[in-house]
Amino acid sequence: MTTHENVHAERLEFASTLARQVGQYALKYWEQHGSENLGTTSKGLQDFVTIADKVAEDTIRNMLSEHFPEDGFVGEESGGERGEGGYWVVDPIDGTANYLRGLRHWGVSIAYVENGKTVLGVIHDSPTDRIYAATLGGGATRNGVPIFVAATINPHSAMGIIGASRRTSIDLYLAQLRALHDAGIEHRKIGAATIGIVRVAEGVADFYYEKHLNCWDALAALLIASEAGAQVVAPNLEEFVPNGGEVFCGVPSLSPQLEGLLLAV
Numbered sequence: 001m002t003t004h005e006n007v008h009a010e011r012l013e014f015a016s017t018l019a020r021q022v023g024q025y026a027l028k029y030w031e032q033h034g035s036e037n038l039g040t041t042s043k044g045l046q047d048f049v050t051i052a053d054k055v056a057e058d059t060i061r062n063m064l065s066e067h068f069p070e071d072g073f074v075g076e077e078s079g080g081e082r083g084e085g086g087y088w089v090v091d092p093i094d095g096t097a098n099y100l101r102g103l104r105h106w107g108v109s110i111a112y113v114e115n116g117k118t119v120l121g122v123i124h125d126s127p128t129d130r131i132y133a134a135t136l137g138g139g140a141t142r143n144g145v146p147i148f149v150a151a152t153i154n155p156h157s158a159m160g161i162i163g164a165s166r167r168t169s170i171d172l173y174l175a176q177l178r179a180l181h182d183a184g185i186e187h188r189k190i191g192a193a194t195i196g197i198v199r200v201a202e203g204v205a206d207f208y209y210e211k212h213l214n215c216w217d218a219l220a221a222l223l224i225a226s227e228a229g230a231q232v233v234a235p236n237l238e239e240f241v242p243n244g245g246e247v248f249c250g251v252p253s254l255s256p257q258l259e260g261l262l263l264a265v
Contacts, residue, residue, distance in 0.1 A: 008120055008135055011068065011112055015088075015122045016131050018063055019108040022056045023126030026093055029055075030102070050100065056092030060110065064088055071112075074241065076216045086114035089241070091216035095192025104128075105190040111219035116237055121220030123194050132198045132224050140201055140227035149229040149251045150203035158254055159186040161196035163210030172211060179261040193247070197221035200249050201228035207250030209262045214244040222249060231255035233263065 029052045057075045064071060072087030088110060093099055095106030104127035112120045123132040132147070134140040140147050152158050160180075164173045180187050188205075190196055193213050199205040201224045208225075218234065226232045231252050235245035250258050 008112075012120045012122065012133060012135055014064075014067060015110045015112070015120065016124075016133055018060060019110050019122045019124035020129070020131055022059055022092060023108045023124035024129070025059075026052045026056055026099070026108070027126050030099065050093075050096065052099070053093050053096060056108065057090060060088075060090050060092060060108075074216065076214065086112060086119075088112055089118075089216050089219050091194065094194040094217055095190075098191050103191070105192045105195050107192065107195055109194045109216060109220045111216075111223065113219070113237060113241075118219045118223045118237070121223035123198050123220055123224060125195060125198065132201065132221075134224040134227040136223065136227075138227065140224045142202055147202045147228050149200060149225070150206055151253075152206045152251050153253045155254055155257060156184045158206040158251075158258075159188065160207035160209065160250070160258070161199060161205050162187045162189050163191075163193050163196060163208070163213065164189065165210075165212070168211040176209070176262050183257070183261055185258075185261075193217040194221045197225050197247075197249055200230050200251070201225040206254060207248070207258050209248045209250075209258070211246055212244055213247045215241045217244075218247050222247065225249045233259065 061073055061075060064073060070085060074087060075090045076092065091109040093106055094109050099106040107126050108124040110122045111118050117136060119136045121134050125132065130143055132142050193210060194217060196208045197218065198221050200208050222232050222234055230249040233248040234240060239245060246263065248259060248263060
């Protein structure tokens with residue numbers, strides 16, 4: 001293993017431990033306080049910030065800064081700077097609305113970007129205490145065990161996950177649902193992109209699509225899905241990090257049809 005690979009292995013191990021620590025804290029906080037007392041403040045349509053969210057991102061940012069002081073940082077809550085070299089992209093609780101209501105689809109997302117590529121990604125599926133992780137070219141794992149996308153071939157057997165928010169047109173969303181319905185393809189909407197995308201990576205779902213995602217919602221999960229064998233469509237990082245964009249990932253055998261149904265609408 002080269003020195004460069006050693007550094008990435010160190011980052012992956014540290015990020016995995018940190019994501020689990022923060023996710024377990026957030027879950028414990030919810031269990032102690034419940035959705036009635038989470039101190040929520042409005043942050044826009046379908047978007048909330050909680051005490052747990054703020055503490056989680058502060059913890060991640062401070063710990064990464066202490067252990068990797070040369071790295072940049074981009075976070076959902078506090079923003080940040082990419083810097084000259086590598087940088088971290090963090091969503092402390094993706095699926096915050098689910099978290100607030102006690103729906104068990106949310107988690108912690110940590111990605112590391114270097115030389116224009118996402119080189120490692122970690123997701124803590126906090127309600128199940130599972131760690132999903134990947135390094136570029138190194139495969140994807142769930143709790144250390146390799147994972148792979150499903151082998152689904154028949155579209156009538158397929159089931160995917162759709163994300164949607166008020167940032168995009170309801171008419172477009174309804175047209176995409178009709179296109180899936182007419183093709184005989186099932187879908188679900190769970191309200192947490194990171195979790196939806198890793199469901200593709202582990203073979204539970206066959207595709208994930210959302211018209212607009214921010215980079216912190218997707219980078220870690222998309223790397224994990226890609227390393228598990230998914231076909232991924234997303235903007236290049238120079239566009240995606242500052243502006244977000246359209247995201248699709250799916251099993252290779254169905255991706256051409258699904259891209260035609262969803263991206264072309």
